[in-house]
Amino acid sequence: MTHTAKDPILLTGGAGFIGSHTYVALIEAGYRVVILDDFSNSHRDVIDRLSRLTGRPVEYIEGNVLDRQLLNQVFAERRFDAVIHFAARKDVGASTEIPLQYYETNVSGLVNVLQAMSTAGLFRLVFSSSCSIYGEPARLPVAEDAPRSFKSPYGHTKLICEQILEHAAASDPRWQIGMLRYFNPAGCHPSGMIGEKSLGNSRTLMEILARTGTGELPHVPIFGHDYDTHDGTAIRDYIHVCDVADGHVLCLDHLDGGQSPLVLNLGTGQGQSVLDVISAYSRAVGRELPHLFAPRREGDVSATYADVTVARELIGFEAKRSVDEMCESNWSWICNARGIG
Ligand SMILES: NC(=O)c1ccc[n+]([C@@H]2O[C@H](COP(=O)([O-])OP(=O)(O)OC[C@H]3O[C@@H](n4cnc5c(N)ncnc54)[C@H](O)[C@@H]3O)[C@@H](O)[C@H]2O)c1
16 A cells, blocks of 8 residues: 655664664655653664664654653644654553553653644554553453453553543544554564663563573573463464564555554464464574573463464454564664674
8 A cells, every 4th residue: 555645754772673674664664753752761872773764864753751841843834644652661560560650651652742743733643552552361362352451550551541532532523543462562673773671680482592691691581481371381372573564654654544543463373382482582693592491471471472363354454474584684783783793
């Protein structure tokens, strides 16, 4: 599909992990893009890396989505075709320690963006939601109409944001809203030039694997090996971040005045166990990464993976990249970032 956007797309949080990959996908699809980011969880040199990757200068605004005056100014000064709102705090563990900051950034940030957009007469928005809004899914694969719940303040912020977007869409038919529920984005651009900034506390499996690969951690802890899964370890739907990025381009192309909000799972539809991913990462590193079984963590669900039928039927989305590609690209990003060669 060719797009018809005359004006650029604004990416809040566009210097972050998913935002920077979406930036590349949008440029490759022929869109013009402007990034708005406060760099609270991204490195400033991402801008230079994006410029080298795409072969053109990157337009960006340094700013905070909590700054309403700035947002009003940004939308008053130029026209945008749509906004993709990535900017948020995303560390589930930290959200239990500093919940108010999570509600402020994630919920107030969205409200600010919506208000500034509507003041400027702009009503096309794609929002980063999460499979965390399914809580402990009762049925697998998880479809978009599964009951919503949450297990952390972070998950609660995403649920509240979805509800805010539903109310906005119901109040004014001009709103064309896409809500993309990402499962477990992982990997990075095959160049290894952009990737995920470490949160520094090894909470995600990819980060633990990377740090075990570099020798910083002695082994990969596996929390729970008595789950009702093919090898006893927990199952998640890991999706390559470049597939997630492509999903945003497709979603934008389909925000055409039809169903709003358009609610879509972005996953592969396949579950991978912790042991499956350790094997793939070991292949990428070139040696067997040691692991150690530990007790289950409270709050972890045994298995979750997406039903991707709706995303396939409504926007033609299909994840194309493999778990091996996720692990290889992540390892090459880590090696580049740390000068391992
Ligand atoms: N990565 C995942 O596993 C995952 C899964 C589901 C949903 N999400 C959601 O997707 C979105 C993007 O996630 P990500 O992994 O790219 O996160 P990220 O932290 O890498 O990127 C977020 C970006 O937003 C910026 N930012 C944060 N607060 C800001 C503020 N107040 N004003 C302006 N910029 C701000 C950060 O500097 C960062 O560059 C988030 O909304 C996140 O909740 C992520």
